[in-house]
Amino acid sequence: MISNTLLICKASHRLPSIVIIGLLFLVTAFNGAVADTYKKPIRVLIVGGGSSHDFDRWYKKVDTQTLEKRKFSEVRYTDNTDSIAHYLQDTDVLYLTNNQPIPNKEARKAIFEFARQGKGIVLGHAALWYNWQDWPEYNQKLVSGGSRGHDPYGKFQVNIVDSKHPLTRKIKSFSLEDELYYFKSDASGPGIKVLAEAVNPEKGERFPSVFIINHPEARIAAIALGHDGAAHELKAYQRLLRNAVSWAAASQ
Template sequence: MQHHISNSIFRLALGLALLLTGNPLAAQIRVLMVGGGGSHDFNRWYKQEDAATLEKGGLATVIYTDDPATILGHLPNTDVLMLANNQPIKDSATRTAIFAFADAGKGLVLAHPAIWYNWRDWPLYNFKLVSGGSRSHEKYGAFTVTVNDKKHPVTKNVPASFTLDDELYHYNADPAGPGIRVLATSKNEAGVSHPALFVVKHPKARIIGFALGHDAASHELEAYRTILRNAVKWAARK
C-alpha cells in the first residue's frame, strides 16, 4: 500500500514538473529540411549544422532530404517546411502539395538558395511564396547586417547589427506579389541595401525568407543560429 502511494506521489510530482517546465518531447517542432543542388555544401551546413542548431535543447526534430521525390510523403507530418535547395522540384503533385501546405496555414522557412529565381518553369513559387527573389549577389566577402524590426519574434535576442562573410544576395521584392515585411537588411560597399531577413505576407502561411547561409561563416555564427531557431519557432506558431 505504501509502495503504491509512493508511486502515485512520484507520478503526480513528475506530472507537475512537466507542466511547469514544459515537456521537451511534446513541444518539438517537426521540420522537413530540403537541400541539394549546386554551389553549396548542403550536407555539411544544412543537414549537419542547421539540423543540430534546431534540435538543440529539444526545440525540433529534423528530417533532411536532398531527394525532392520524398517531400510529398513527409509533408503530412511536418510543421515547418524549410527549403534550402536550388535543385529542381519538378513533380507537379509535390509543387501542388507545397502550395496546399502554405494555404493550410503551415510554416515555411526559405533559406539562402531557396530565395533565388531557380525555376523558370515554376514562376508561381517566387511569386506566391518568395514574393520576389534574387538573380545576383555580391562577390563573397564581409558585409554588415542591420536589424530593422527589433520587435518581431524572429529578431529576438539578435544583435542590432553584425558582420559576416557571405554572399550578399540582391533580393528584390516583386511589386505584384503578396509583399514582404523587412526584418533585417544587408548593405554593400556602395551603401545599397537589400533584405537579408523578411516575412512574406502570405494570406495564410507564416513564411520567413533568410538570405544568409553560404558556408561556415554564417552557419556557425551565433546570430545566424538565433535567427534560424526563432524563424522555425515563429513559423510553427510556437
C-alpha cells in the same frame, strides 16, 4: 505544481509573507522550465540539394544540429524532391534550402497546399534565388520576389531594422562573411516585411536579408544568409533560424 503550492500554503502561518511570495515564484518558474523542456518538438522537413553549396555539411548536418538542440525540433532532411509530398504529411515547418529543380508536379502542388493550410515555411539562402523558369508561381506567390545576383563572397553588415518581431528579438546587428543577395520584392506578389537588411560595404546599398512574406494563409520566413560555415556556425544566424522555425510553427 498544485501539491507544492498546497505545502507552501499550509506553512504560511509560520512564514513571513515575502518568503511565501518568493517560494511561490520559484515553484512556478521551476514548473514552467520543466514544461518547456518536455514540450513537443517541432517537426521540420529540410529540403536541400543543388549546386554551388555544400548542402550536406551546412544544412543536413549543422542546421539540423542547431534545430535539434535541447529537443527544440525533430528534423528530417531530404535531397530527393520527389519525396516532399510524402514527408509533408508529418511536418510542421517546411525549410526549403535547395536550388536543385522540383520538377514533380505532386511535390509542387503539395508545397502550395501546405501553405494554403496555414502551415509554416522557412526559405533559406539558395531557395530565395530565381531558380526555376518553369515554376514562376513559386517566386511570385511564396517568395514574393527573389535574387538574380549577389556580391562576391565577402564581409558585410546585417542591420536589424525591427527588433520587436519574434524573428529578430534579442538579436543585435552583426557582420559576417557571406554572399550578399540582391533580393528584390515582386510587386505582383503578396509583399514582404523586412526585419534585417544587408549593407553593401562599398556602395552602401541595402537589400532584404531577413524578412517575412505577407502570405494570406501561411507563415513564411526568409533568411538570405547561409552560403557556408561563416553563417551557419554564427550564433546570430543560429538564433535567427530557431526563431524563424518557432515563429512559422506558431500558426498551428
